[in-house]
Amino acid sequence: MATAPVPPIDDSAAGLAASGRRVFDIEAQALAAVAGRIDGDFTAACRLMLAARGRVVCTGMGKSGHIARKIAATLASTGTPAFYVHPGEAAHGDLGMITDADVVLALSYSGESDEILLLLPVLRRQGNKLIAMTGRTRSSLAREADVHLDVSVPAEACPLALAPTSSTTASLAMGDALAVALLEARGFTADDFARSHPAGALGRRLLLHIADIMHAGDDVPRVGADASISEALVEMSRKRLGMTAIVDDDNRLIGLYTDGDLRRTLDDHRFDVRNARIVEVMTRSPKTIGSDALAVEAAQLMEAHKISGLIVVDGAHRVVGALNIHDLLRARVV
Structure with a gap:
């Protein structure tokens, strides 16, 4: 008994794409x-x-x-x-x-x-x-x-x-x-969703706070207002965050000095890096964040202002921590 002829297979690019589009339409x-x-x-x-x-x-x-x-x-x-x-x-x-x-x-x-x-x-x-x-x-x-x-x-x-x-x-x-x-x-809410997804990317974004990832205590780079630039550089090298906070006698933040500030100082021949005081070259009123803020807020702040680190302060503007972009990367927030 003769069998019915098998229709030819259309495996052309046009034929396959047409089949796919037909599925979407149906x-x-x-x-x-x-x-x-x-x-x-x-x-x-x-x-x-x-x-x-x-x-x-x-x-x-x-x-x-x-x-x-x-x-x-x-x-x-x-x-x-x-x-x-x-x-x-x-x-x-x-x-x-x-x-x-x-x-x-x-x-x-x-x-x-x-x-x-x-x-x-x-x-x-x-x-x-x-x-x-x-x-x-x-x-x-x-x-x-x-x-x-x-x-x-x-x-x-x-x-x-x-x-x-x-x-x-x-x-x-x-x-x-x-x-x-x-x-x-x-x-x-999104917070409710994050609580049921603590291991996911959204959970990290919505549950991880600055206090969970910041450097605190003796790990925070800081120098007094009377420090020289060279002393600030030593502190930056020791703490390895690419920056140091400048604080007053009550540990209140008065300025910030970063690797970028150092390059600008070297280009400015008015200052002697070994002897000039840090208050002469620091960034006044730097961007800061609180320890109870979400880590994703730090990422958004860094991106918006094109900076790579933040000093963490309390309600009285006292320095309680520090973090940089690498801390956010390690926490997989960014």
Whole structure:
């Protein structure tokens, strides 16, 4: 028996690019369709999650399971306690992880996933509220849910209409919409986000303070107002921060001298570097920062004024610390 001819493969640059653009077009249409259904059901789902005494338990099989896991992670990182439970494992003991205070968010595009439907009687007896996210409003899961979120799409981006593509994108976007709506309803802030991401770049930017990274005590370069330039240079060399503070008898900052100031002094033949007093060449009223400021504020100040170091002062303008750009780099703030 003759087999049908295999169509030629178009692996040209133009053909591949056209396939990629077609996927974006189809999935953009899918997202627009689902966005048009953000209505009372969406609001009801948000209110169930906000009212939950426990957590949001996300579940789904296959590709829907991957999306459910991502939604749980997004919810948890934006102020809504959540976790993922595999429905197959739930039927073999992991149901014990779900308490009667939890809300269940179940994803199944068909709405007929056996592993999820098997859990429904147990969840009902326990009193859990159920939010379903499906592509079929008349599916078994949609009918059993307290709230149904319709994520049906006009077409999958897969030309065979087999691989979940547009449908998983739509489900993921709906999960993001839920997370952001809840974030705003809870008044969740960037500081709250940083507390759940202490090891990330944002956590470092929002949680690290000047006091955590500054040089303090005897490590702070400083000289008195009666010091000579050469004495200031010795202090700068010893402390290796490329600068020294000039202080009065009460340790109050009156000026700053840096490596850049030294180059300018050498170009100015009015001064004898070995004998001139530091107060004659120092920078008066230098930029400073407080120890309770965020480290990222120091980075912004240095960038704005094109400087590489800062003296840290207290409320009475007494010197309590010092830091330079290398300290910020080591702390991975910049």
